[in-house]
Amino acid sequence: MKIRQRRDHVVLCRLTEQEHHLLKELCAAKGGRSLSEFVRVEVLNPVRSGDIEPLMTLAASLERRLGSLDLLHEELARLIQSLRDKELRKSSSAASGGEE
Helix, strand or coil, X not given: CCCCCCCCCCCCCCCCHHHHHHHHHHHHHCCCCCHHHXXXXXXXXXXXXXXXXXXXXXXXXXXXXXXXXXXXXXXHHHHHHHHHHHHHHHHHXXXXXXXX
């Protein structure tokens, strides 16, 4: 069981009615138990999931695209090798006087 630390320091700031309304909406959307807890967590948490989530999505997308490029590269390498082999057979056949 986690022991709660006593919180006896207060930080005050003034908000407009619109800012207060927005803060309450954000708190409710993110499941905060209270405005105080929500603000404390959002301000003091050095790594917020909202900041990382788009980066993780981008990284996953880049990984998929790199995988596709890797497969394409392998396919092109096989085609190039196949064309080289075909040209070698033609040139060796022509050099020996045979037809393909």
